[in-house]
Each structure stands twice: as C-alpha cells, then as structure tokens.
Amino acid sequence: MELPCEGATLAVRRLTLTLDHPTERGDTALHIVTNLSATQATVSQVAQTYGTRWIWTVEGAFQTLTDVRRCEIEPLGYPRAALFSCAVAVLAYNT
Numbered sequence: 001m002e003l004p005c006e007g008a009t010l011a012v013r014r015l016t017l018t019l020d021h022p023t024e025r026g027d028t029a030l031h032i033v034t035n036l037s038a039t040q041a042t043v044s045q046v047a048q049t050y051g052t053r054w055i056w057t058v059e060g061a062f063q064t065l066t067d068v069r070r071c072e073i074e075p076l077g078y079p080r081a082a083l084f085s086c087a088v089a090v091l092a093y094n095t
Helices: 043-054 058-068 079-093
Strands: 002-005 008-011 013-018 029-034
Touching: 013 043, 029 043, 058 079
Parallel strands: none
Antiparallel strands: 002 008, 013 029
C-alpha cells in the first residue's frame, strides 16, 4: 500500500491481528501500519514490538505519570515549568 507523505509516497504495509478477546471498545482486531518491509520484520516481530503498547490506555499512561511524578513537584509552582515538566514526562513515557 502507498500513502501520500509530504509530496511523495510512502510504501507501507497494513497488518491485521485478530484478538483473542475484544478490547474495551469491542474491537476484535488490531490494525498496524508499518513502513518495515516483510524482509525487515515478520508479522510476529512487528506484533511483539507493538504489542506491549496496546495494553496501556491513555488513562493508564496519565495515572503512571501521576504516580511517578508524585502528583506535584513543589518547585514547579510556575505554570510554564509545570507544563514543561509534563511535556517532558509524556515524551519520556512514549519512548
């Protein structure tokens, strides 16, 4: 499959994984779009790599960030510092 990307096309493949149990929203399959070719990564490798990311919901991510940051850091009484700290935490969580 090819997707338009900034004036060019990006070759990608879409993988469909059937779930053993439906998600909270009732989905029975997950679709992954990757730019890795079949020779670079098998379906199993891609599923294993991204599989751990599916178990975290947005709410779970924010709960983890809240717990790790102990809800509030005293020196960050300034809104800009708190916003910066939150942005860095979200970026660090996503890596």
